Amino acid sequence: MDGRLVPGAGGAFETINPATEEVLGTAADASADDMDRAIAAARRAFDETGWATDHAFRARCLRQLREGLRRRADELRELTIQEVGAPRFLTFGAQLDAPVDDLAWFADLVEDYAWERDLGRAEPMGMPSHRRVVREAVGVVGAVTPWNFPHQINLAKLGPALAAGNTVVLKPAPDTPWCAAVVGEVIAEETDIPPGVVNVVTSSDHALGAQLTRDPRVDLVSFTGSTATGRNVMASAAGTLKRVFLELGGKSAFVVLDDADLRAACSYAAFAGITHAGQGCAITTRILVPRERHDEAVEITAGALAKLGAGDPQDDRTICGPVISARQRERIEGYLKLAVEDGGAFACGGGRPEGRDRGFWIEPTLITGLTNDSRAAREEIFGPVLVILPHDGDDDAVRIANDSPYGLSGAVHGGDVERARGVARRLRTGTVSVNGGVWYGADVPFGGYKQSGIGREMGVAGFEEYLETKSIAEGV
Template identity: 65%
Template sequence: MTVSTGSTTAWAPPQQYVDGKLGPASGGATYPILNPATGQEIGQAPDSTVDDVDAAIGAARRAFDETDWSTNTELRVRCLRQLHAALLEEKDAFEALTTAEVGMPGFMMGAAGFDVPVEGLKWVTDLLESYAFETDLGVAAPMGIKSRRTVRREPVGVVAAITPWNVPTQINLAKVGPALAAGCTVVLKPAPDTPWVACELGRLVAECTDIPAGVFNVVTPLSNEVAAVLSTDPRVDMVSFTGSTDVGRAIMAAAAPTLKRVFLELGGKSAAIALDDADVAAVAGATAFTACIHAGQGCAITTRLVVPRDRYDEAVQVAAATMESIGAKDPADPGAICGPVISAIQRDRVEAYLKLAVEEGGTFATGGTVIDQDGFWITPTVVAGLDNSSRLAQEEIFGPVLVVIPHDGDDDAVRIANDSAYGLSGSVDSASLERAKAVAARVRTGTLAVNGGVWFSPDAPFGGYKQSGIGREMGVAGFEEYLETKTLAFPA
C-alpha cells in the first residue's frame, strides 16, 4: 500500500494561543507531530510549560472577571459567527491537516471530522440568540412574604477543556462552542498526538474574530503533569474532559478538593443487537462497517455484535467478509474507511488485545494482525468464540476489532448489552419497530439507534450512563452544562 505523507505548505506552524497572543512555548521546547499513516514527522508542536498554563488560566480568569464577555450576548454572537465563517473558509486546509495529523479518512469530514462540528458551532450560536437566560416564576408568598421570583442562568466561569485525539475538531468545538456561547472563558488543552488542529483553532480566533484577549486560550503541553494543573487550579471553575474512563477518574479526583464542576465523556463498549426477526446479515455487515470507521477509534462505535445463537455463524461470516472488503487503506485515499491507528503506543495496545483474544479462547474470522509497514496499522478484525465475560467483550480496545456474541432471546440480549461497565451507545434492530423500541427502552445507554435511525446531530444530547461519563454534550443540554442557576426573589 502506498501512503501519502501530505503537504504542510498550506498550514501555519502550530503555536500556542495565550492571552490574545500566538507564539511558541515560553521555554522554547517543541515535540514532533507524526503522521500516523507513515510514522513521519509533519511538524513540531510547542511544548507548553507550567508557566504557560498558569498564564492561560490567569488570562481566562481576568477575561471572565473584568470584561463584558460573560454578559454581552451580542458580542458573543458576532464573534462566534466570525469563527464559523473562518472555519468554512479554511475547510479544505483544515480537512487535509486532519487527515495528515489524525489519520482520519476523508469520508469522515462530511460527518464528525468537520461538517457536523462546524454546523454545531452555528447551531449553538443560533441557540444563544434565542435562549431565555431569565425565567419569571411569578408571585408567591413563601413563609408569608409576598415575593416575585426569577431564575437566571449565568456562565460557570473559567472552563478547562481537555480533549482527545480521535476526532479532535468535533470534540474541540463541542466544548469550546457551547462554553463560549454561554459566556465562559476557555483554556483548551488538546491531546499531544493531535495538537495542530487545536492550534489552528487558536489561530483563527486570533486572526479572524473579535474575541477579546484571554477569552479563549490554547496550550499544548506534552507532559500530563503540566496539564494536570488545569484540574487543580482554584481559578478554574469547570473541567470538561473527553477521553478514557481511567483518566476521567483521575481528573474527577484531582478536581474534588476545589469542588469544580466536572463534565466527563468517557469510554464505551457499545452493543449492536439483532433480534431474532431482524435481517441479521444486514446488521452484521453494517456493524462490521461501523467498527472499521477511523480504525475503530470512536467511543460510541458498536464493537459488540449481539446476534441470535442460531444465526451466529452467518453473522460472523458476513462481518468477516465485510471487513475484508474494507481493509486498511491510506486515509488520503477517497475510498478509505479504515485508516491507521493514531500511534505506536495505540497499535501496540490493540495488538496486546489481539493476543489476549487467543489466550481467552477466541478465534479470528478475519484479521488479528499488525500490518508490517511504516505507520501504525492493524488489520480489521472479527473475533468469534468468546462470551460477554471475556476481556475482549468488556474492555474498550479503540481499534478495528469487533467481537461477535450469541444471545438466546430478547431478555438475554438486553442482559448482555447491559452487562458492561459502560453505557454510551448501541443499536437495536428488529422487523417490528415496536419490539425494537421495547428492547431499546431497557438498554442503559445514553444514545441508541433503533432500526437504522441516526442520533448524531448538533441538536441531540450525547453522553453516557455508568462509567461512560457524567453530563451531556451537544444539544440544549450540552449548552446548559456551562451555565449556573441563580434564583432571585424581590418584594412583590
C-alpha cells in the same frame, strides 16, 4: 494564549502522520508556567470584561468563528487526514465539516435561550416577594480533549462553553496539537473574541491537564477521554470542589434481533465498527446475534470486514485507516493476544496488514469464541476489533448488552420497528441507533450511563452544563 500566538516555554515537539510515520512538523510545547498564564488570562477575561453578559456579541463571535473555519476548510481537511489519520470521507462529517457548522446552532441558541424565567409574585412566610430564576456562565472552563475526533470534541466544548458566556483554557491531546492550534489561530486573527476568552495550550506534557483540573481559578472541567483518566480528573478536581463534566469510554453493543435482515445488519455492523479504525468511544464493538444464526453472522461480518480492509486515509474509499500511534497499536495487539489466551479465535484479521511497513496499522478483526466476561469483550480496545457474541432472544440480548461497566451507545436492528424500539428503550445507554438511525447532531445530547461519564455534551442539555442557576427575590 491571551489573544496572541506565542511559542511554548518548553520549546517544540513533533507531530507524526500515523499513516506514514513521517514528521509533519512541530507544535508549541507549553510548560506549567504557560498553563498558569493561560488560566490567569481566562480568569481575567471572565472577571473584567463584558463577555459573560453580552449575549448578542457572543452569538456574533461564534458565527465569525464558524465562517473563519469554513474559509480554511481545505487546509483543515488535509491537516486532519494527515495528523489524525482520519479517512477523507469522515472529514465531510464528524471529523470536520459537521462540528464547524454546528457552531451556528449554538449561536442561534444564545439568542433564543430563556436566560431569565419569571416566577411571579408569592408570599413565602407571609413576605410579599417577586421571584425570578436567571441562568449565567459558570466562569473559567478547563477543557481537556483527546486525539480521535479533535475538531468534533474541541468545538463541542468551545461552542457551548462560549455560547454560555464562559472563558476557556483548551488543552488538546499531544497527538493532535495542530488541529487545536489552527482553531486558536482563527480565533485570534479572524474573530472579535476578546483576548483571554479562549486560550489553546498545546503541550507534550500530560501533567498540564492535571494542573488545569487542580487550579482553584478554574470553575469547571470538561474532559473527554478514557474512564481511567476520568477518575483521575475527578480526584484532582475534588480538592477545589469544582464542577466536572466527563465524557468517557464505551463498549457498546450492536444488537441483531432474530427478525432482522441478517446480511444487512451484520454488514452495517462491520462498517460502523471499524470506521476510523474503531477509534471512537461510541462505536459499537460488541455484535450480539441470534445463537441459531451465529455462524452465518460470523461469515457475513468477517467477509464485510475483509472486503473493507485497512487503507490510505487520503483515499476517498477508505473506511479504516491507521491507529494513532505505535503505543496505541501495541495496546490493541495486547488485547488480541489476550483474546486468544481466553479461548477466542479470529474469523478475520488479528494482526498487521501485509504490505504496510510504515505507519501504525491493524487489520479489521473479528473475534469469535469469547464470552461477555472476557477482557476483550468488556474493555474498550479503541481499535478496529469487533467481538461477536450469541444471544438467546430479546431478553438475553438486553442482559448481555447491559452487562457492561459502560453505557455510552448502542444499536438495535430488527424487522419489527416497534419491537426494535422496545429493545432500544431497555438498553442502559445514552444514545441508541435503531435500524441505522443517526443520533449525531448539534441538537442531540450525547453522553453515557454508568462509567461512560457524567453529564451531556451537545444539545440544550450540553449547553446547560456550562451554566449556573441563580434565584433572585425582590421584596414588593
